[in-house]
Amino acid sequence: MVEYRDMSIPYTEEELQALRELICSLPTYKDGNVYADDIPAVVKAMRYERTPEQIQAYDKYWRESFGGSMAVDSFIDYARGVHKTHLIAREFVRDMDKDKNGFISANEFACILQCLGSHDPKLKDKTFEDFVKEADTNRDGVVDIEECVKWIEKYTT
Secondary structure: OOOOOOOOOOOOHHHHHHHHHHHHHOOOOEOOEEEHHHHHHHHHHOOOOOOHHHHHHHHHHHHHHHOOEEEHHHHHHHHHHOOOHHHHHHHHHHHHOOOOOOEOOHHHHHHHHHHHHHHOHHHOOOOHHHHHHHHOOOOOOOOEHHHHHHHHHHHHO
């Protein structure tokens, strides 16, 4: 039986180094990247209890946001903050801004919610309309990255 890690406790630098070494030892490891196909093995190594649906959401996120791979250093940065959703929110939201215009569209919001909602259920049932109404603090009709991050923090801290 696998003993799952308490994900409310941050990883130590030693644990992060061990995770980096494990990723670098995967058969698919090349060019400093970890690949979406490796998500199940990496999650298992992290002792991170996730459902098949959550694993699928992570897989989709990596494929859509990073073309199926992520630099190991970036992944370790995510792992460093995985114990608190709000700690990974800023980088995550920037990654999800597909057109890099600095604003979050309905499609980008759906991707954010799919992945962060699987990570933190408090976000799961939010609608885009409610998101814009709550997050658009300067009332310009759009939500920029900073407003989105603050909205996520409101629900996850």
